[in-house]
Amino acid sequence: MEQTLVLVKPDGVKKNLIGEVISRFERRGLKVSALKLVKITKEQAESHYAEHTDKPFFGELVDFITSGPVAAMVISGENAIKAVRGQMGATNPLDSVPGSIRGDFALTIGENIVHGSDSPESAAREVANFFKADELY
Ligand SMILES: Nc1nc2c(ncn2[C@@H]2O[C@H](COP(=O)(O)OP(=O)(O)O)[C@@H](O)[C@H]2O)c(=O)[nH]1
Ligand SMILES: [Mg+2]
Known part of the structure; x- marks a missing residue:
């Protein structure tokens, strides 16, 4: 049994994809263990993306994730971390296969709908x- 943090990012919330994203995980057999809609603070965003502090896109990343509400959830199940990452698709939506969340709903790396722990x-x-x-x- 694993738990993983999933965010439907501000672009996904704007595109009304919260239900679509949750539904895909639920249909797979994963469980929603926690769920809320929140506007992330700058401090919380910087902590969330701590491993990217030195990247050139860090400022953009923090600005975007704090730009509107996100749907934050904990998804649980056997191998939930890898299962969720697979369903999300590759980081760059142009490399994500059709059938994955990013492959179906996104076109740019900066606005790729979902986050899942790695x-x-x-x-x-x-x-x-x-x-x-x-x-x-
Ligand atoms: N603008 C921009 N955003 C990026 C780039 N690489 C990653 N990101 C964003 O930063 C997030 C975190 O990056 P990473 O942890 O590597 O990817 P993830 O685990 O698949 O979300 C990604 O989901 C993208 O939205 C980049 O080169 N440019
Ligand atoms: Mg990551």
């Missing part, structure tokens, strides 16, 4: 950045 260590850190222990079911 390892158990990131998942633990990212879940704690959004949810208290008693908000998880």
Whole structure:
């Protein structure tokens, strides 16, 4: 059993894709263990994307993720981290296969609809950045 942090980013919320994204994970057999709509603070965004601090696109990344509400959720299940990453598709939507979320709904790397944790260590850190222990079911 694994838990992973998923965000439907501001572009996904604007495009009314919250339900579509959740539905894909649920149909796969994964569970929603926590869920809320939130506007991320700058501090929370910088902590969420800490591994990208030195990247040239870091400023853009933080500006974008704080530009509107995100749907934050914890998705749980067997191998949930890898399963979710597979369903998300490649980081650059132009490399994402059709049938993946990014391959079906995105065209640019900066606005690629979803975030999903990339390892158990990131998942633990990212879940704690959004949810208290008693908000998880
Ligand atoms: N503008 C811009 N954004 C990028 C670039 N690379 C990554 N990003 C964004 O930064 C997010 C985090 O990057 P990364 O962790 O490598 O990808 P992810 O784990 O697939 O989301 C991605 O989802 C993109 O939205 C880039 O070269 N330019
Ligand atoms: Mg990542």
